Amino acid sequence: xxxVGQRLRGEHVVxxxxxxxxxxxxxxxxxxxxxxxFTGRLVDLWAYHxxxxxxxxxxxxxxxxxYIETFNGSLRDECYxxxxxxxxxxxxxxxxxxxxxxxxxPKQDQALSSVVQQWAYQDPSAAADYVLxxxxxxxxxxxxxxxxxAWGQSDPVAATTWxxxxxxxxxxxxxxxxxGSWAAVDPEEAAAYVAALPAGDLQDAAAQNxxxxx
Numbered sequence: 001x002x003x004v005g006q007r008l009r010g011e012h013v014v015x016x017x018x019x020x021x022x023x024x025x026x027x028x029x030x031x032x033x034x035x036x037x038f039t040g041r042l043v044d045l046w047a048y049h050x051x052x053x054x055x056x057x058x059x060x061x062x063x064x065x066x067y068i069e070t071f072n073g074s075l076r077d078e079c080y081x082x083x084x085x086x087x088x089x090x091x092x093x094x095x096x097x098x099x100x101x102x103x104x105x106p107k108q109d110q111a112l113s114s115v116v117q118q119w120a121y122q123d124p125s126a127a128a129d130y131v132l133x134x135x136x137x138x139x140x141x142x143x144x145x146x147x148x149x150a151w152g153q154s155d156p157v158a159a160t161t162w163x164x165x166x167x168x169x170x171x172x173x174x175x176x177x178x179x180g181s182w183a184a185v186d187p188e189e190a191a192a193y194v195a196a197l198p199a200g201d202l203q204d205a206a207a208q209n210x211x212x213x214x
Contacts, residue, residue, distance in 0.1 A: 163177070
């Protein structure tokens with residue numbers, strides 16, 4: 001069972017356990033961490049009454065209950081991403097701010113990527129301005145690529161012009177992404193643009209995108 005709430009206490013745990021017992025019968029064991037909602041007297045009495053043994057994970061050892069810890073992490077990630085996408089549909093700028101404030105560590109990159117991409121479909125110029133204010137790192141490079149591709153679907157020439165002005169000459173090459181979107185609209189013009197690029201990895205990547213799209 002998944003019970004959603006803030007500051008869940010022992011009585012909430014007991015309510016959920018009672019509901020599960022009515023549906024499936026009492027378990028032989030409960031595996032829990034050392035949160036106060038599990039270690040309190042109410043849950044202990046419930047376990048005694050139902051003949052259930054509680055196995056607590058060792059403090060600071062989440063691997064003692066690795067299955068549920070992994071599940072919780074995956075569920076959190078998916079909820080973050082879904083909520084961020086929903087917010088982005090109404091107000092992408094606010095959604096980006098929420099992701100930066102709320103989403104922790106490496107998970108932030110995934111959620112931010114999804115939101116910025118949606119923003120770029122709705123208002124590519126504003127999304128591009130936001131990305132250019134970010135520190136120059138791998139995250140920004142990935143976001144530049146997404147903005148270029150999304151922008152390229154509505155205005156490929158503007159997207160290509162923007163991407164060409166970036167100082168990013170490293171994979172995944174935002175310019176190549178923009179040209180790929182351009183090729184979906186006008187492959188001959190995109191191919192001519194690529195032919196005029198200096199020979200090198202960037203031209204090769206852009207040419208491959210044109211070929212894949214054409």
